[in-house]
Amino acid sequence: MFKSLLDRLDDPKPESRIEALCTLVMLEETQALPALGQKWRSEQHEEVRQAIAWAGKQLTAAQQRGYTTSAAMAQAFRLHLAPDEKEIEEKRKLQQIQNAVNIQQAKQYGSGETDRQIGNAIRTAATAGVLGVAFGLGASAIMGAMPSGLGPSSNMSDGSEKPAIGKEPIIPPRPQSTEIKIWVKRLDDPNPQIRSSAVVQLRDFNNLAALGPLAMCFIKDPDPAIRAAAQQTGKHIYFSALYWEEKDSKKT
Numbered sequence: 001m002f003k004s005l006l007d008r009l010d011d012p013k014p015e016s017r018i019e020a021l022c023t024l025v026m027l028e029e030t031q032a033l034p035a036l037g038q039k040w041r042s043e044q045h046e047e048v049r050q051a052i053a054w055a056g057k058q059l060t061a062a063q064q065r066g067y068t069t070s071a072a073m074a075q076a077f078r079l080h081l082a083p084d085e086k087e088i089e090e091k092r093k094l095q096q097i098q099n100a101v102n103i104q105q106a107k108q109y110g111s112g113e114t115d116r117q118i119g120n121a122i123r124t125a126a127t128a129g130v131l132g133v134a135f136g137l138g139a140s141a142i143m144g145a146m147p148s149g150l151g152p153s154s155n156m157s158d159g160s161e162k163p164a165i166g167k168e169p170i171i172p173p174r175p176q177s178t179e180i181k182i183w184v185k186r187l188d189d190p191n192p193q194i195r196s197s198a199v200v201q202l203r204d205f206n207n208l209a210a211l212g213p214l215a216m217c218f219i220k221d222p223d224p225a226i227r228a229a230a231q232q233t234g235k236h237i238y239f240s241a242l243y244w245e246e247k248d249s250k251k252t
Contacts, residue, residue: 172240
């Protein structure tokens, strides 16, 4: 994906090379700095040379802030929260224990709300006791798992805990090839609401072909909020493509 961005700097059309430079600035792709240095020395078109110098300054500023695509992508998709193999195995064991307790509970307790609450309390204590054996928990840890009072259960129907919001990695959508011409055209609409709506739609379509138009919107739009939204959408599309490029490369 990154290579394809650099390849656009060799496009025979000067306006396409300028759009590619704007795209790199929108994405704050600091890895492109060495290539920009080479292009500045070889570029013959004066306007493109000026754009290269401008892009170089913008990316150097991003680099000095410590920005990197890999770190930004990890933060956007919470990749640092991906569980390791040991954690996956512990969750699998815990799920087996909880499922066994659920089956036993279903045999012993009725379907009323009070019965379910009592059953949940007993299940929590029972699960903690089994975990003390399975994972070597001390007595205080086991007692700490005992509920102080009865209330609505926070567990799902299969006994597993609901994942906490913001505590799981995000799997982005794969890049799409949906037709986006009408939405790209709306980025130039005089009405800021229509331009803003077009940016939102382009994010949903997740088409890499939108990067160039979004970059020009990021550079030229008079509304700061729309410029910021265009950059966020462009990065989302770019990060999604990088994520799946890496995932798919590991399968081969």
